[in-house]
Every structure is written in C-alpha cells, then in structure tokens.
Amino acid sequence: MPRLEEIRGPEDLRALSPHAARELAPRIRRLLVESCTAHGGHLGPNLGVVELSIALHRVFDSPRDRILWDTGHQAYVHKILTGRTGAFATLRRTGGLSGYPCRAESEHDVIENSHASTSLSWADGLARANALLGRSDRAVVAVLGDGALTGGMAWEALNNIAAAPERPVVVVLNDNGRSYAPTVGAVAGHLAGLRTGDARPTLFENLGLAYVGPVDGHDIEAVETALRTAVALHRPVVVHCVTSKGRGHLPAEEDETDHFHAVRAAAARKPGSAPSWTSVFGSELADLAADRPDVVAITAAMLDPTGLGEFARRHPERVIDVGIAEQHAVTTAAGLALGGVHPVVALYATFLNRAFDQLLLDVALHRAPVTFVLDRAGVTGDDGPSHNGMWDLSLLNLVPGLRLAAPRDATTLRRALREAVACDDGPTALRFPKGSSGADIPAVEVRADLDVLHRGERPDILLVSVGAMAATCLDVAERLAGRGVGVTVVDPRWIKPVAPGLTALALDHLMVATVEDNGRAGGAGACVAQALGEADPGLPVHVFGLPQRFLDHGSRADVLEACGLTPRHLARALLAALPSGRRARRGAAASLAAG
Numbered sequence: 001m002p003r004l005e006e007i008r009g010p011e012d013l014r015a016l017s018p019h020a021a022r023e024l025a026p027r028i029r030r031l032l033v034e035s036c037t038a039h040g041g042h043l044g045p046n047l048g049v050v051e052l053s054i055a056l057h058r059v060f061d062s063p064r065d066r067i068l069w070d071t072g073h074q075a076y077v078h079k080i081l082t083g084r085t086g087a088f089a090t091l092r093r094t095g096g097l098s099g100y101p102c103r104a105e106s107e108h109d110v111i112e113n114s115h116a117s118t119s120l121s122w123a124d125g126l127a128r129a130n131a132l133l134g135r136s137d138r139a140v141v142a143v144l145g146d147g148a149l150t151g152g153m154a155w156e157a158l159n160n161i162a163a164a165p166e167r168p169v170v171v172v173l174n175d176n177g178r179s180y181a182p183t184v185g186a187v188a189g190h191l192a193g194l195r196t197g198d199a200r201p202t203l204f205e206n207l208g209l210a211y212v213g214p215v216d217g218h219d220i221e222a223v224e225t226a227l228r229t230a231v232a233l234h235r236p237v238v239v240h241c242v243t244s245k246g247r248g249h250l251p252a253e254e255d256e257t258d259h260f261h262a263v264r265a266a267a268a269r270k271p272g273s274a275p276s277w278t279s280v281f282g283s284e285l286a287d288l289a290a291d292r293p294d295v296v297a298i299t300a301a302m303l304d305p306t307g308l309g310e311f312a313r314r315h316p317e318r319v320i321d322v323g324i325a326e327q328h329a330v331t332t333a334a335g336l337a338l339g340g341v342h343p344v345v346a347l348y349a350t351f352l353n354r355a356f357d358q359l360l361l362d363v364a365l366h367r368a369p370v371t372f373v374l375d376r377a378g379v380t381g382d383d384g385p386s387h388n389g390m391w392d393l394s395l396l397n398l399v400p401g402l403r404l405a406a407p408r409d410a411t412t413l414r415r416a417l418r419e420a421v422a423c424d425d426g427p428t429a430l431r432f433p434k435g436s437s438g439a440d441i442p443a444v445e446v447r448a449d450l451d452v453l454h455r456g457e458r459p460d461i462l463l464v465s466v467g468a469m470a471a472t473c474l475d476v477a478e479r480l481a482g483r484g485v486g487v488t489v490v491d492p493r494w495i496k497p498v499a500p501g502l503t504a505l506a507l508d509h510l511m512v513a514t515v516e517d518n519g520r521a522g523g524a525g526a527c528v529a530q531a532l533g534e535a536d537p538g539l540p541v542h543v544f545g546l547p548q549r550f551l552d553h554g555s556r557a558d559v560l561e562a563c564g565l566t567p568r569h570l571a572r573a574l575l576a577a578l579p580s581g582r583r584a585r586r587g588a589a590a591s592l593a594a595g
Contacts, residue, residue: 004031008083010057010108021058021220025050028080029248035088040265040382041099042073044246044258045145048176048217052143052241053077055223056172059231060139063107066126070119070144072100072112073262074174082108092382094554100384114386115354116179116324117151119144120171124160127167139231143172147179147301149187150323161236162208170230171209171238174217176245179301180258184321195242204238213240218247257304274439277432278375280410282307284417285344285373286314294341295421296320300329306346306375326351330358330370337368342421349374349389349431356395363427364399370427371420377406377431378468378517379559385550388559389431393466394522396429397496404496405430406467406516406524410437412451412493419494433468433517435556441470443491448501451493456486461574462509463489464502466516466524473515475567480574495524498531506532506539510579513542517565520545542577544570 001023007013013021028050036043054077056067062082069075079097080088084106090096101109111122123142130138148154161169175191177183183191193199195214202211210233215226223241230237246252246259253259289295289311297311301324312319322329326347333343352359352374363370377389396404405420405428407413413432420428443451453470454477461480465473470491477487488509492499506512512532514525525543532541546563560566564573 004028004080004085007081007085010060010062010081013054013057013081018221021054024054025220026248028077031080031085031088032076033249035091036263038266039089039091039093040263041091042076042261043249043263044252044255044260045074046076047247047249047252047260048243048245049074049143049174050077050247051218051220052172052174052223052243053081055220055227056141056143057081058220059224059227060141063110064137065139065141066110067108068111068119068122068126068140068142069101069113070142070148071116072114074143074145075101075109078108079106082106092384092553094552094558098384098553099382100386102384112386114384115351116148117144117154119148120154120157120161120169123169123171124157127161127164127169131167139168139170141170141172143174145179146173146175146177146188146191147183147324149173149191150179150183150185150301151325152327158204158207158209162204165208165235167236168231168234169236170227171236172227173213173238173240174243175214175240176243178245178259179324180261180305181301181303181321184301184323191240194240202238208236210235210237211240212237214242215240217241217243257309274436275410276435277410277413277437278305278307280413280437281346281373281375281417281432282310284414286310288418288421289315289318292342292421296336296341296343298322298329298333298336298343298345300324300326300347300351302346302348306348306373308346326355327358330355331362333370334358334362334366334368337363337370338366342369342371342424344371344373344421346373346375348387349377349392350387352392353395359427360399364401367401367426369424371417371423372427372429373417374429374431376434378433379546379551379556379563380434381556381559382553384553388546388551389433390517390519390546390551392429392431393495393516393518393524397522397524397527399427401426402496403428403494405494407432407493408465408467408470408491409440411440412491413437416493431467433556438468438471441474447490447505449492449494449499450501450505451491452488453491454487454489456481456488458486459488459509460486460511460578461488462506462512463487463574464512464514464525464528465489465491466495466514466518469515469517469565472565472567472570476515476570476574479567479571483575485575485578496527498527502528503532503535507536511540511542511574511577513544513574513577515565515570516545517560518545519548521548540577540579542574544573
C-alpha cells in the first residue's frame with residue numbers, strides 16, 4: 001500500500017487494486033481531520049467526497065478529461081490525489097495551497113470555482129467547444145452538490161445540456177441532502193424520493209437527460225461502475241451519488257448544525273475574545289424583531305453562517321431560506337416590502353454580486369424598504385480571491401437612493417441596524433468584516449453627522465475611516481502625532497450619501513485621506529473625493545484601499561500588509577503626500593522609514 005505522498009497523480013491511483021484504493025480512504029480522512037482541525041478549512045464537505053473523488057480519478061484521465069468542481073471547497077481530496085499531499089499542511093495559508101481549485105497550482109484544476117451552481121454552464125461550454133473542434137476523445141465531468149440545484153443557473157445550464165443529446169456531459173450529483181444546512185424546496189423533496197425509489201421517472205429524465213443511480217457514494221467500486229456506464233451512453237447523463245457530509249469523523253457526523261462544514265484553526269478558537277460581527281448582528285436583529293413584527297429575515301442557504309440562527313429560533317415563522325438563490329432572495333425581498341413587511345437580506349458581501357440587477361431594478365427602482373446586511377465585507381483572507389468582499393461598496397455606490405452604513409464596532413453595528421430597519425422610503429445596507437468585532441471605539445466628539453474619533457493638535461490631515469478600519473486610522477494618527485503632524489480621524493458611519501458635514505470639516509485641513517478595505521475604484525473614498533472636488537478642486541484627497549486585482553489567499557493581516565493598509569504603510573504614505581512646506585516633513589519621513 002503506497003503512502004499518500006507517493007500518489008503523485010491519477011495515474012498512480014489507477015494503478016492500485018480495488019482493495020488498495022479502498023485502503024486510501026481512511027488515510028485521506030485522517031489527513032483531512034488533522035489538517036483542518038489545526039489550520040481551519042472546509043472539513044465536512046471533503047469528508048463526504050473521499051470515495052467519490054477516488055472513483056472519479058480512477059475512471060477519468062485528468063487533465064485530458066475535464067473534471068469541474070462546483071463550489072470548489074469540496075476539492076481537497078482532489079488536491080491530495082493530484083500530487084499535493086506534501087503541501088497540504090499549507091492549505092489556505094499565505095503562500096500555500098488555495099482552499100479552492102487553483103490553476104496556478106495544478107493542471108488538474110480546470111476552473112477556479114467557489115460560487116455555487118456554475119459548473120454545469122462551464123461543462124456546457126466545454127462540451128460545445130469539443131464538438132466544434134472535433135474532439136471526441138475526452139470527457140467533460142461536472143461535480144455538484146444537491147444544494148447547488150437550488151440555484152437557478154444550474155437549471156439554465158441543464159436546459160441547454162439536455163437539449164443536445166449528441167454532446168456528452170457527465171453530471172455527478174453529490175447528494176448529501178445539504179449545503180450548509182439541509183437543502184430546501186421542491187427539488188430537495190424530489191431527490192429524497194429518488195433516494196427511496198419513490199420518484200420515477202426522474203425530473204432529469206423528463207428533461208431528456210439519462211439518469212444512473214442512486215449510487216452509494218461511499219462505495220468506490222459502485223461509483224466507478226456507474227461512471228463507466230455513464231460514459232458508455234455517449235450523451236448527457238446524471239450520475240446520482242448519495243453521500244454523507246462529515247463521513248468518518250464522529251464529531252462531524254453528530255453535528256446537526258452543518259456537520260463541520262467549515263472549522264476554525266485551533267489558534268483562532270480563543271475563549272473570552274470579543275463577540276464576532278456576525279453574532280452581534282444576529283442577536284440584535286432577533287431583539288429588534290421582537291419589537292417589530294413586520295421584520296422578516298431572508299437567507300440564501302446560509303442561516304447560521306450569516307448569524308440568523310437565533311432569529312430562526314425566536315421567530316421561526318419569519319425566516320425564509322430560499323436556497324442558493326441570491327437573485328430570487330433579493331426580488332422576493334422586494335415583493336415582501338411591497339406587501340408591507342420589512343425584509344432583512346443577510347448575505348456574504350461577495351454573494352451580493354450575483355444579485356446586482358435585482359438590487360438595482362427590483363429593489364431600488366421601486367424604492368423598496370429592504371435592508372441588506374453584508375457579512376465578510378472587505379478582506380476575508382484565507383478563502384481567497386472569490387470570497388474577499390471587496391466589490392460591494394463600488395457596486396452599491398451605483399445604486400440611486402440606497403443608503404449605506406459601515407459600522408466600526410459592535411455598538412455602531414447595533415445602532416446602524418436599527419437605523420436601517422427604521423427607513424421606510426428606500427433600500428439600506430450595512431457591511432462588516434469577518435471575525436471579532438474587537439473593542440468598542442468611542443467618539444471623542446460628534447460633529448453634525450460625523451463621529452470624531454481623534455483630534456490632533458493641528459488640522460493638517462483629515463483622515464476618514466470607513467468601517468472596521470477605525471483602529472488602523474487611530475494608530476496612524478498616533479504615529480504621525482509623534483512626528484509633529486496633526487490628524488483628525490472621523491467616522492461618517494453612514495458613508496452613502498457622503499455626509500454634508502464632511503465637506504465643511506475637510507475645508508479646515510490641508511489634506512484629506514480615506515481608508516477602506518474595498519477596492520479603490522468607485523468605493524467610499526472615490527465618492528468622498530468626488531464630493532470634495534466639487535467643493536474645493538484644489539484640496540488634495542488621497543484614497544487608500546485595495547488594489548483592483550484578485551488578491552491571493554492568506555490571513556487578513558497578511559493581505560492588508562501586502563496591500564499597504566497597515567498603520568506603518570499608511571503613516572509613511574501620508575507623510576510623503578503632505579503638502580510641501582509643512583515643517584519637519586523631511587525629518588519625520590526619515591524617522592518613519594527607519595521605524
């Protein structure tokens with residue numbers, strides 16, 4: 001029996017006897033548990049696809065045969081089987097393996113996919129390309145979970161795939177009855193009927209697809225037989241594999257919440273730390289709803305990850321899980337608002353991208369009082385480029401009539417949520433990052449509509465802090481004070497529209513700078529710069545934010561460091577940008593460079 005490190009690629013796996021292949025499964029699970037427990041990661045989904053992944057790579061010849069992973073966090077086993085065992089301890093760490101398929105890592109990673117329900121469209125495109133170019137010697141295989149079938153894009157793709165029986169596509173349905181939580185809706189009911197043999201003909205067959213299954217997804221030889229049967233049909237076919245999330249690790253199997261969907265690194269599980277942004281939001285919304293019977297919460301298959309668990313326990317009749325269907329969630333919210341209730345749509349910031357048209361034309365155009373709560377805004381870090389919430393401010397700034405808040409701590413989050421839900425004449429949104437909310441940061445003064453967090457001895461620089469960057473900005477102010485530069489730090493709290501009081505305060509300073517963990521293009525800083533440019537075209541305004549590129553995975557601290565959004569980098573940049581003539585500038589710059 002070879003060690004996992006000796007499996008350098010699928011060809012080594014195919015050379016094993018069936019018995020030897022089966023013996024790999026517990027070893028892989030042991031590695032998954034050890035690594036994810038120590039460093040964090042998506043444990044439950046990968047424990048459930050061990051045998052399925054082995055069978056896929058024993059039947060298909062990757063990378064000639066294209067294996068596409070929907071919601072690629074289930075591709076850890078695929079990484080192990082394609083020669084990356086030796087680097088597995090670096091998973092999701094700076095400079096290490098990505099937590100999703102990554103083309104820079106391996107030729108076996110075909111698409112860098114991490115948003116659900118998209119793999120079938122990729123498969124349809126590849127199958128069409130094969131047909132156009134006369135390639136008939138390779139397979140196209142899409143692996144997706146039953147949860148992904150709650151997303152409309154999957155059915156748009158199936159509509160096209162089923163209409164072309166001459167273009168083979170193998171759809172491997174990894175049916176574990178869940179995404180994060182149990183899969184919802186009529187499709188989930190149909191799949192449950194298939195698992196018990198009570199739902200023939202299948203919905204897939206009615207569309208014109210062939211169907212093989214259900215198959216025990218933890219029986220390697222049974223899955224191999226089903227896959228070979230599918231290939232021999234030379235047409236689009238669904239192979240229905242029934243699996244168990246968290247399989248082989250008792251704590252995961254017994255966890256009813258999400259079967260250890262994602263576990264935190266051991267070092268991050270610190271007792272007594274400040275509550276997470278997510279938990280602060282969830283608790284406050286549940287309390288608010290006790291006083292407001294018209295408040296309804298909407299989730300797109302992420303009840304607990306977005307903090308709605310407590311709301312669901314206290315107000316179960318007022319929580320709606322639409323499945324992995326962000327577009328539907330947003331327009332449903334518009335309908336609810338039209339019907340006289342106030343919906344709160346809780347999403348990860350990166351997933352709002354999928355529903356921008358609905359936000360713009362179904363919600364904002366109708367001035368619907370819908371509140372959007374965007375978790376994981378800004379740099380999320382270890383989940384990589386697809387999960388950084390660095391686009392939302394730029395997108396939301398395009399939406400007429402929408403008001404947008406970025407709280408800096410738990411207290412301002414609670415306040416902003418109540419203010420948002422009190423708005424009844426248009427949409428509102430608030431955003432906050434992943435992780436601990438940290439210590440509260442009190443205002444030393446409230447000036448008009450701004451919280452002043454720090455006042456320097458001189459009005460040299462007005463530093464506008466956006467959301468969770470407040471602590472960083474205060475650190476910058478202290479560093480510059482030691483070099484004789486006066487900094488006023490303000491937090492507008494509501495960043496769209498630009499606070500009128502900000503213009504008046506800015507005109508009292510030599511220079512203005514904004515700091516945000518959103519992309520610089522079109523973000524909060526760009527809007528401030530535009531507003532101040534109209535008031536005083538000669539006032540220098542410097543916008544600090546994330547570069548408009550896809551950021552490599554790593555810790556939040558490492559990513560912010562690489563982007564120059566640390567107190568040290570910002571202080572040095574601000575000092576260099578200070579208008580000429582400011583005394584002690586040269587000496588201070590030299591001091592900062594040294595420290």
